[in-house]
Amino acid sequence: MRFSDLDRKRIGVWGLGRETRSFARQLTEHLPSARLAVVVREDSTETVTGPYWDGAAIVGPQDAVAALSDCDVLVRSPGVSIHKPDLQELAARGIATTTATALWVAERGGHNVIAVTGTKGKSTTASLLAHLLSSERAAHLAGNIGSPALDLLDVPAGDWVVLELSSYQIADLRQGPEVAAITNLYREHIDWHRSEDAYRREKLRLFSLPGVAACAYPARFADIEAAVATCSRRIAYGNDAGWHLTSDGIAHGDETVLATSDLPFRGPHNALNLCAALAAIDAADLPRPQLPEALRGVVPLPHRLQTVLDRDGVEWIDDSISTAPESSLAAIAAFPERPVVLIAGGQDRDQDYTELGRTAAERDVVLITLPVTGSRLATAARGAGLSHDQILEADAMEDAVEAARRRAAPGAVVLLSPAAPSYNRYRNFEERGDHFASLAGRTRRTWPGRAL
Numbered sequence: 001m002r003f004s005d006l007d008r009k010r011i012g013v014w015g016l017g018r019e020t021r022s023f024a025r026q027l028t029e030h031l032p033s034a035r036l037a038v039v040v041r042e043d044s045t046e047t048v049t050g051p052y053w054d055g056a057a058i059v060g061p062q063d064a065v066a067a068l069s070d071c072d073v074l075v076r077s078p079g080v081s082i083h084k085p086d087l088q089e090l091a092a093r094g095i096a097t098t099t100a101t102a103l104w105v106a107e108r109g110g111h112n113v114i115a116v117t118g119t120k121g122k123s124t125t126a127s128l129l130a131h132l133l134s135s136e137r138a139a140h141l142a143g144n145i146g147s148p149a150l151d152l153l154d155v156p157a158g159d160w161v162v163l164e165l166s167s168y169q170i171a172d173l174r175q176g177p178e179v180a181a182i183t184n185l186y187r188e189h190i191d192w193h194r195s196e197d198a199y200r201r202e203k204l205r206l207f208s209l210p211g212v213a214a215c216a217y218p219a220r221f222a223d224i225e226a227a228v229a230t231c232s233r234r235i236a237y238g239n240d241a242g243w244h245l246t247s248d249g250i251a252h253g254d255e256t257v258l259a260t261s262d263l264p265f266r267g268p269h270n271a272l273n274l275c276a277a278l279a280a281i282d283a284a285d286l287p288r289p290q291l292p293e294a295l296r297g298v299v300p301l302p303h304r305l306q307t308v309l310d311r312d313g314v315e316w317i318d319d320s321i322s323t324a325p326e327s328s329l330a331a332i333a334a335f336p337e338r339p340v341v342l343i344a345g346g347q348d349r350d351q352d353y354t355e356l357g358r359t360a361a362e363r364d365v366v367l368i369t370l371p372v373t374g375s376r377l378a379t380a381a382r383g384a385g386l387s388h389d390q391i392l393e394a395d396a397m398e399d400a401v402e403a404a405r406r407r408a409a410p411g412a413v414v415l416l417s418p419a420a421p422s423y424n425r426y427r428n429f430e431e432r433g434d435h436f437a438s439l440a441g442r443t444r445r446t447w448p449g450r451a452l
Helices: 018-030 061-068 085-092 102-110 122-134 195-207 224-228 268-283 323-334 355-361 372-382 398-407 428-441
Strands: 010-014 037-042 057-059 072-075 097-100 111-119 138-143 160-165 178-184 214-220 233-237 243-246 247-251 255-259 307-309 313-318 340-344 366-369 392-393 413-416
Touching: 010 018, 010 061, 010 195, 018 037, 018 072, 018 160, 057 061, 061 392, 072 085, 085 160, 085 214, 085 313, 102 160, 102 366, 111 268, 122 138, 122 160, 122 268, 138 268, 178 268, 195 224, 214 247, 214 268, 224 313, 224 413, 243 268, 247 268, 247 413, 268 428, 307 428, 313 428, 323 340, 323 355, 366 372, 366 398, 398 413, 398 428, 413 428
Parallel strands: 010 037, 010 072, 037 057, 072 097, 111 160, 111 178, 138 160, 178 214, 214 233, 313 413, 340 366, 340 413, 366 392
Antiparallel strands: 243 247, 247 255, 307 313
16 A cells, blocks of 8 residues: 555544654645544553644544544554554454555655664664765665655655664565665564564565565574575675674675774674675665765764763763663673673563673673663573672662762773663653763753654
8 A cells, every 4th residue: 555545545543653643744745635534542641733633533542443443544653563452353344554654665666765674773774874875876764763754755766765664664564675684683572563473573574575676684594594585686794705794894705895993883783783784785786885985974873882971981881772682782792891880671571681691790790780670680690600799789770870880990881781671661762861871970962863
């Protein structure tokens, strides 16, 4: 279903996120004969104001099925799971369900679109890719980072669009991008997808969608390699033949292309994200950018190994984007020679903290835990041999920061890398990171981007 197919339709919207607000605006401006008939608010904190919602019935989830049954199409916010029983009942009644992003991809036919997904690193990879592309041609960044996709309705067909996609957007996507790229695949978002198998399946279905002509993917992951097998043009990275990391920097085959000193971000995982972006350019069969010149002006995204304070020999690092143990492992690896004071813990999503606990013990980190997953991480670290006096329990971020201030010696890194979502205490990971930065002693302007 394309955006233009909604002309003269009766439309329902479920959820009031950034995507659906963009949808309502674009519907009013481009398809005035379409009718936005019903808006389902996920919770009472969602506001429905402005002219784009005029005439729509505003209902809560308890009334959604009855209110939406007369609609032709339901446009859901990505955070609204396709596995909700109510959405499945609506589907059984013949109500087509889609997202604003899916409508845009179908409208464009996926032409000149490079979609980037992955459990972690997709925002960094997408922003790097858009920056590299823009050094040679018109390029736009959209999706989870940058503009909502529907805001690019009038972008010329010859321009390239880098589209960051979450599993929430891929789960019912019907039209694929021209090029699909993935960074990695870990256990995540089990609450939305209902199981780890479903999460992996619904993430990897991107590569089997109509229109996908090429893909870029990390080598040596069996499930990813099986998923990309249907792509006619496949570019692997992270192996000796493609883009990969060496002790000298980033190489392609036997040639070192970018020295370690020229890498724009710290950490091997971020260097691998750059490899993913370069592999996506190869998959699109576009000329390679001049390196390192094309990286000039690149800045790290907020809340991703971001230095928020460097004082008295102690560096305070905000890695609040870390919502899974694998990303915290990558964050610790970014500081191989420095003592680490790790602040970790958050909402429980049934993650496995065994490996993170083992690494904490091996690195002899000072571990400061936060509710609710901090206790599980502490148990894993203690079981792996981290001494009792290296583990401190904090009830809130204020307590954790003060504990870190007491324990961090000159030369150390205080690392907020929670290995868990933030929703048990904060609206999102940005608010958590900003709170940490403020407590550390430096406030900063909040970045306007937002991950879905």
